[in-house]
């Protein structure tokens with residue numbers, strides 16, 4: 001019998017359609033994806049990344065050899081463009097220092113995580129997403145939109161810190177889905193999309209949500225609107 005999370009993912013797949021494949025999968029390209037532009041939506045980030053790929057290249061050597069003007073053309077898709085040219089260079093320098101990042105990612109998990117966390121903008125959740133998308137380690141990955149949706153649904157305890165919610169969410173994913181790359185990637189993508197489109201940070205669109213019948217947050221809102229305590 002499918003678990004609660006599996007049923008959520010099934011319903012999200014029916015609602016949104018099959019999840020898209022990750023735009024970039026190679027470990028260093030995923031690091032660059034995080035650092036090409038700050039605070040932008042996926043489409044704009046994809047444009048910045050495409051420009052980097054076409055006009056500069058995505059090898060550490062190409063980035064270290066690029067002019068400031070060319071890098072600004074990429075990072076200018078977001079705010080703090082100067083800061084992010086420095087981050088791209090720092091990422092390239094770290095990659096040169098580490099050596100073959102794909103081999104490191106395929107190596108033992110603790111070392112792979114530690115290496116990835118040396119890059120700008122990559123904390124533990126980001127490192128695990130890189131390992132998952134590159135299909136080097138089938139670890140559960142979850143970002144802030146997905147964490148928020150799981151918390152509101154009541155699948156992880158409400159009220160904890162971001163780190164606690166993330167830990168509980170990844171534990172649930174691992175327990176229900178196991179080390180299956182396809183299912184873990186799909187779950188990451190669908191939960192993220194749900195958190196971006198309906199289960200938004202402010203004013204979630206609960207009335208159109210396919211998960212409303214089992215959602216703790218929505219049930220609380222309904223009780224509140226009918227005059228009962230949430």
Ligand code: SF4
Pocket residue numbers: 149152153198199200204205206207209210211212215216217218
């Ligand atoms: S019913 Fe509302 S709070 Fe619950 S999962 Fe859907 S959008 Fe999020």
